[in-house]
Amino acid sequence: MKKIYLTSLIAALILxxxxxxxxxxxxxxxxxxxxxxxxIRSTVLAADHQQCEAGGLQHDTGLDLNNNGSLEDDEVTNTxxxxxxxxxxxxxxxxxxxxxxxxxxxxxxxxxxxxxxxxQAGNAKNVxxxxxxxxxxxxxxxxxxxxxxxxxxxxxxxVLSFGQFPFTGLAKTYNVDAQTxxxxxxxxxxxxxxxxxxxxxxxxxxxxxxxxxxVAGNELTTALELAEIAGKSTGVIATARITHxxxxxxxxxxxxxxxxxxxxxxxxxxxxGCEDIASQLVNFKANLETRIAGAHVDGxxxxxxxxxxxxxxxxxxxxxxxAISAVEGDRTDGRDLTTExxxxxxxxxxxxxxxxxxxxxxxxxxxxxxxxxxxxxxxxADRFNDVAGEPSLTEMTSxxxxxxxxxxxxxxxxxxxxxxxxAHHAGSAYGALTDTIEFxxxxxxxxxxxxxxxxxxxxxxDHSHVFTIAGYPKRGNPILGKVVPVGSTAPSMxxxxxxxxxxxxxxxxxFQRLGMETDADAAxxxxxxxxxxxxxxxxxxxxxxxxEALVPLSAExxxxxxxxxxxxxxxxxxxxxxxxxSLIFHVIDxxxxxxxxxxxxxx
Amino acid sequence: MLNMTxxxxxxxxxxxxxPLLASECPVDRVIAHYQIQHTQxxxxxxxxxxxxxxxxxxxxxxxxxxxxxxxFQQRNGRIRPTRYFDQHQxxxxxxxxxxxQNNAQQLxxxxxxxxxxxxxxxxxxxxxxxxxxxxxxxxxxxxxxxxAELEWAPHSQLLVSYRLQHGSEFxxxxxxxxxxxxxxxxxxxxxxxxxxxxxxxxxxxxENDPFLAQMINQGFLQHGASGFYNAQGESLxxxxxxxxxxxxx
Numbered sequence: 001m002k003k004i005y006l007t008s009l010i011a012a013l014i015l016x017x018x019x020x021x022x023x024x025x026x027x028x029x030x031x032x033x034x035x036x037x038x039x040i041r042s043t044v045l046a047a048d049h050q051q052c053e054a055g056g057l058q059h060d061t062g063l064d065l066n067n068n069g070s071l072e073d074d075e076v077t078n079t080x081x082x083x084x085x086x087x088x089x090x091x092x093x094x095x096x097x098x099x100x101x102x103x104x105x106x107x108x109x110x111x112x113x114x115x116x117x118x119x120q121a122g123n124a125k126n127v128x129x130x131x132x133x134x135x136x137x138x139x140x141x142x143x144x145x146x147x148x149x150x151x152x153x154x155x156x157x158x159v160l161s162f163g164q165f166p167f168t169g170l171a172k173t174y175n176v177d178a179q180t181x182x183x184x185x186x187x188x189x190x191x192x193x194x195x196x197x198x199x200x201x202x203x204x205x206x207x208x209x210x211x212x213x214x215v216a217g218n219e220l221t222t223a224l225e226l227a228e229i230a231g232k233s234t235g236v237i238a239t240a241r242i243t244h245x246x247x248x249x250x251x252x253x254x255x256x257x258x259x260x261x262x263x264x265x266x267x268x269x270x271x272x273g274c275e276d277i278a279s280q281l282v283n284f285k286a287n288l289e290t291r292i293a294g295a296h297v298d299g300x301x302x303x304x305x306x307x308x309x310x311x312x313x314x315x316x317x318x319x320x321x322x323a324i325s326a327v328e329g330d331r332t333d334g335r336d337l338t339t340e341x342x343x344x345x346x347x348x349x350x351x352x353x354x355x356x357x358x359x360x361x362x363x364x365x366x367x368x369x370x371x372x373x374x375x376x377x378x379x380x381a382d383r384f385n386d387v388a389g390e391p392s393l394t395e396m397t398s399x400x401x402x403x404x405x406x407x408x409x410x411x412x413x414x415x416x417x418x419x420x421x422x423a424h425h426a427g428s429a430y431g432a433l434t435d436t437i438e439f440x441x442x443x444x445x446x447x448x449x450x451x452x453x454x455x456x457x458x459x460x461x462d463h464s465h466v467f468t469i470a471g472y473p474k475r476g477n478p479i480l481g482k483v484v485p486v487g488s489t490a491p492s493m494x495x496x497x498x499x500x501x502x503x504x505x506x507x508x509x510x511f512q513r514l515g516m517e518t519d520a521d522a523a524x525x526x527x528x529x530x531x532x533x534x535x536x537x538x539x540x541x542x543x544x545x546x547x548e549a550l551v552p553l554s555a556e557x558x559x560x561x562x563x564x565x566x567x568x569x570x571x572x573x574x575x576x577x578x579x580x581x582s583l584i585f586h587v588i589d590x591x592x593x594x595x596x597x598x599x600x601x602x603x
Numbered sequence: 604m605l606n607m608t609x610x611x612x613x614x615x616x617x618x619x620x621x622p623l624l625a626s627e628c629p630v631d632r633v634i635a636h637y638q639i640q641h642t643q644x645x646x647x648x649x650x651x652x653x654x655x656x657x658x659x660x661x662x663x664x665x666x667x668x669x670x671x672x673x674x675f676q677q678r679n680g681r682i683r684p685t686r687y688f689d690q691h692q693x694x695x696x697x698x699x700x701x702x703x704q705n706n707a708q709q710l711x712x713x714x715x716x717x718x719x720x721x722x723x724x725x726x727x728x729x730x731x732x733x734x735x736x737x738x739x740x741x742x743x744x745x746x747x748x749x750x751a752e753l754e755w756a757p758h759s760q761l762l763v764s765y766r767l768q769h770g771s772e773f774x775x776x777x778x779x780x781x782x783x784x785x786x787x788x789x790x791x792x793x794x795x796x797x798x799x800x801x802x803x804x805x806x807x808x809x810e811n812d813p814f815l816a817q818m819i820n821q822g823f824l825q826h827g828a829s830g831f832y833n834a835q836g837e838s839l840x841x842x843x844x845x846x847x848x849x850x851x852x
Binding site: 385524 | 679804
């Protein structure tokens with residue numbers, strides 16, 4: 001400690017008389033003995049001192065008895081402390097108007113929550129990767145405002161379930177050969193740690209899209225496959241077809257994302273020995289054990305999604321009660337993959353509707369294949385229109401976790417909300433946002449159903465859309481409404497004298513006014529109507545309203561900006577900054593120790 | 604590519620010589636070949652339409668345009684169309700119409716019979732003759748400067764002829780031939796269903812597909828367009844549907 005010696009100052013007090021005359025001077029007195037100096041010794045205290053938590057000064061006072069000009073310890077007769085105030089008290093003086101502010105307190109608490117957050121390798125027993133297909137930043141923002149407004153709030157202050165996760169970063173979504181990506185390339189990056197080309201599944205960028213012969217030797221290993229080899233349970237959930245690009249990238253290797261069944265493949269690809277994606281799902285165990293020497297896996301435990309058409313023969317006698325086409329199946333090789341799967345897994349259950357789903361007992365179910373729609377599952381807003389009924393994403397997520405967590409080694413689960421993307425393509429903000437809200441609720445259910453100390457949950461998107469939140473609407477203005485400025489109740493008018501909506505698209509099919517229609521794809525039955533429309537008398541919050549679009553296209557497109565990554569649980573603190581999308585695999589691997597655990601299982 | 608005109612030249616002309624027993628002209632198994640004439644001012648066009656019914660599906664083939672629409676009635680009553688393009692041997696699946704039960708029934712009748720029961724009920728019955736499959740009903744309707752005449756085969760629920768005059772615009776449907784052969788009906792449907800199809804929801808991810816880029820920009824019949832196409836695949840005669848609509852209500 002630094003010691004600072006100060007000589008005391010003796011102040012002379014001069015008494016000043018008043019009014020009367022001065023008396024005569026008296027005789028001189030006898031000289032007295034020399035006096036002692038009073039000294040103060042001040043010592044700077046570091047933080048965490050017993051007396052001063054935040055540090056400060058210790059003041060020792062006493063007489064310089066030995067008259068050496070220094071105050072020794074035995075000369076100290078009094079000690080006092082001038083402590084620096086604790087931080088909050090100090091800040092109190094500077095930020096008096098801020099500390100009580102709820103925004104400030106929320107941020108402060110969030111910082112406190114992440115101190116010493118665990119990121120040790122292998123700490124995550126379970127991993128859940130949630131992918132909102134096409135769920136760009138603007139979609140997340142608009143969805144949280146809508147969810148808040150649906151709950152009676154102004155909306156902007158609301159937080160979606162994953163918005164409360166402690167760690168967030170950004171992902172650069174481009175594909176190796178594309179500035180604006182697609183789901184195949186982006187999901188392959190997330191699942192394998194390696195970016196690849198647009199349109200290909202589970203293979204690296206040395207692939208030539210559509211060329212079957214280039215697949216061999218370029219296959220990438222996915223996090224789901226590593227988890228399988230490591231002995232964990234695995235699951236894939238999608239509201240899209242289970243063979244669609246995003247779910248397919250967890251289990252398949254394909255030179256083209258569109259090879260969902262054999263009828264989608266060119267003859268040269270079939271002749272070249274390439275296997276369609278649906279078949280790869282059913283043959284997952286055999287394929288993985290063939291590709292990874294010495295691996296012994298038991299196959300994916302939970303598969304929920306749409307896409308029955310790719311599993312059934314093109315024969316109406318195979319139609320299910322849920323068929324939406326005259327002939328439900330597409331397969332031209334006569335195979336019924338649902339029965340093949342049941343043959344491979346006699347203990348597995350195949351279900352195709354809500355009733356079958358409801359009958360699943362998670363405690364006793366070893367394995368489940370649920371194909372709830374001929375093509376994609378319904379939009380959440382349109383789910384009530386399904387022919388045979390189908391479960392929500394939240395229901396599927398909860399049931400999957402209840403099945404997968406029967407494995408003491410843990411699980412890997414991928415959950416895709418696939419139809420956010422489709423609603424945007426159709427130009428329906430209502431469809432995209434209501435599916436995003438359902439997605440957030442599924443995440444909330446996953447958080448509630450898992451132990452945060454042993455479960456890494458990552459929420460992200462594969463790419464964004466050309467979807468904007470524009471204008472200067474006032475606080476609490478309906479997010480699906482027209483722009484109404486601060487201090488007004490009337491819509492703002494654009495330079496063309498017409499009102500405009502807060503939400504809009506840069507391209508796509510544009511305006512539609514389909515009333516209470518909850519199927520966003522109904523717009524495809526209408527002519528393209530891009531450009532400005534007179535919305536003055538239009539209720540833009542209706543489910544069937546489709547936002548204006550600037551550039552006329554047959555379908556709205558993806559966008560190329562970064563997407564958010566939100567994480568909680570062991571390893572989540574690694575999600576920060578701006579990253580290549582392929583980082584997500586590495587965070588998963590680090591947190592769950594997938595590679596090392598899988599390697600330990602190999603001979 | 605199919606030469607439909609040639610194919611139909613092989614079919615027997617059976618309109619008047621159809622079997623007498625109603626059981627021999629089943630409603631849900633039929634192929635009907637129509638000649639459609641549309642005249643507006645001095646401009647007149649002719650088109651051929653093949654109407655195929657089999658149970659819960661109705662196929663309308665527009666022969667000149669080489670476009671076909673297959674309407675499938677789902678178990679919940681909703682009707683889902685798929686449009687096939689002969690030239691490309693591809694199809695696009697659209698979403699089922701979200702309409703109330705009454706409208707769904709009318710839409711189904713419109714696709715299946717070319718005229719709804721409500722439209723027919725609004726007309727005046729002029730005559731009812733013949734028996735079984737040869738029974739014919741003649742109807743008339745007139746209001747303002749519009750008038751229509753209908754000949755209807757109740758047992759097979761086929762429109763035999765229909766003439767609609769609205770101002771200077773004129774439509775005529777004429778049944779040229781029909782048959783109820785099971786094999787022929789199955790062949791007509793299965794042939795189209797061999798075409799690979801795309802769920803329209805996937806189009807956003809398939810912009811680079813040249814077929815889709817060309818085809819998906821065309822209008823569709825359900826809301827405004829007539830469902831009839833010219834040889835360029837362009838939708839025809841929205842006014843025709845509007846007149847029918849006015850007529851029925």
